[in-house]
Amino acid sequence: MTYDVSAFRAGFPALAAGTAFFDGPGGSQVPSAVADAVARTMTAGLSNRGRVTEAERRADAVVVDARQAAADLLGADPAGIVFGRSMTALTLDLARTLSRTWHRGDEVVVSTLDHDANVRPWVLAAQAVGAVVRFAGFDAATGELTEEHVAEVLSERTRLVALTGASNLIGTRPPLARIAERVHAVGALFFVDGVHLAAHAPVDVAELGADLFACSPYKFLGPHCGILAGRPALLESLRPDKLLASSDAVPERFELGTLPYELLAGTTAAIGVLAGLGGGTGTPRERVVAGMTAVERHEDGLRRVVEEGLAGLPGVTLYSRAARRTPTLLVTFDGRDPGDAHRFLAGRGVNAPAGSFYAMGPSKALGLGLAGGLRIGLAPYTDRDDVQRLLDGLRAFLG
Incomplete structure (x- = not known):
């Protein structure tokens, strides 16, 4: 098609x-459809999320719809969709939270193919707890990063592997599903920076083997914000920093402050525009x-x-x-x-x-x-x- x-x-x-x-x-x-969705949301009358007033219900619907749209885009569970200011901010927050489950001498794997947003957050988090950072290389002659490159730096001490879904510099798409098998075989979590991948190809986080997957709507026709898709059970096991009065439910537990409702509406609209390009019917x-x-x-x-x-x-x-x-x-x-x-x-x-x-x-x-x-x-x-x-x-x- x-x-x-x-x-x-x-x-x-x-x-x-x-x-x-x-x-x-x-x-x-x-596209205009996205800008219009942002404008409509900002001018329609909003309150904090709730079920009493029309404005409260409107805000709640914007969030629910955006979680479902992001889940449709990524093949994920809407209960595991977290929104944030950017992929970078979400990854920094997540890295700090995950590092509380690490111990001195544990290992974290990143790659030399990655954008710094999927390197530095993990390096800083590892340094804070005394974990070791190991780098998976790639073949500069071919641009390829293979499962063997990752396997070379895995061990029984590996707790997390963070890898790009596609290089923002040279476009390389590593074989994520095969890499995920190696990562899970040593009992580690697999985090995928999907910012560049989600803008150019269909994504199914389960098929890719990603425990956690982050992307940015402004790369695929949407507004500036970030999306993190995680398994709800995994997110339930993590305790991020948050305000005392803020919700402890997942995924709200990971969302700091009031969400930008207009940007979430724009994200839903952008995904809708992309869905319209296939010319077909069926489920969202x-x-x-x-x-x-x-x-x-x-x-x-x-x-x-x-x-x-x-x-x-x-x-x-x-x-x-x-x-x-x-x-x-x-x-x-x-x-x-x-x-x-x-x-x-x-x-x-x-x-x-x-x-x-x-x-x-x-x-x-x-x-x-x-x-x-x-x-x-x-x-x-x-x-x-x-x-x-x-x-x-x-x-x-x-x-």
């Missing part, structure tokens, strides 16, 4: 100005899977066009080489600064940023230091004209 990208693009006010956006990995553009979950399958097919087709175009340009090195990857490409240019390419393209109305994008580990492993490269990120609204403008711009930049 494919969708009409021209009709889809018409729903994005930001696209009307003619800019070609290849910066989706840093945050996608937002089935529609979301169909929609994300259509997104993946559309983006993969355009990714191949970009890769073929890059192969024909002189002095270009492509670092996104894994067999399974998102439509996110990192390139450098012989003798040229990626930042110069970023600025040159911006002058032609093409947004493709340069840097290492908080993914310092893989950037260093690839020999790029903190400078990184030019990142080309495709999104559900990217079309062939955008791609042609990108390639024409790079051709002009290279002379």
Whole structure:
């Protein structure tokens, strides 16, 4: 199933100005349907959640609907959906909470492929309790991170493995289900940073073997907030810091302060937009899977066009080489600064940023230091004209 990208693009006010956006990995553009949901919620009359007044009931419905929508997106239990300010904030809070179950000498595994939001929180938490941090490497030549890379650093002392679902720098999609089997075999928990994965492919947290999975709606057409999906029984066993009077129920136990109702309404709307791209019927979950399958097919087709175009340009090195990857490409240019390419393209109305994008580990492993490269990120609204403008711009930049 494919969708009409021209009709889809018409729903994005930001696209009307003619800019070609290849910066989706840093945050996608937002359709009118999402902005309208945010505005309606903010102006409809809200109170704190409750069941007495209409405003209370409206706030409660927004939260319940958002939990269900997030569960539909991720194949998760709505009772295990936690909302927060961002994936980073949720992960820092979770790491502090989980570390209370660790002891000196216990081990935590992170990877050199990951964004720092899935490295530093675990490093800080481990340091606070005297746990040991071990790093799983990846093959810089192929971009692959395999189950063997993770197995090399597992032991009977491993308590948690935190791994990306897809690299935000080079797009690599590790074999999560096979890695989960290795992780669970030593009795450890498996945390997946799904920020980059959830924006580009269908997700089923149970099939992936993730005990905990975090993502960010603003990467998939929604507003700025974070989602954590966990097994309810696991969340019940954890005791996060909270105010004395705040709810001790799960998942509210993990949500600090009053939730941003307007952003949750926007998140529900964004997931609804994605579900509509599959053109099918069925349960909400089935529609979301169909929609994300259509997104993946559309983006993969355009990714191949970009890769073929890059192969024909002189002095270009492509670092996104894994067999399974998102439509996110990192390139450098012989003798040229990626930042110069970023600025040159911006002058032609093409947004493709340069840097290492908080993914310092893989950037260093690839020999790029903190400078990184030019990142080309495709999104559900990217079309062939955008791609042609990108390639024409790079051709002009290279002379």
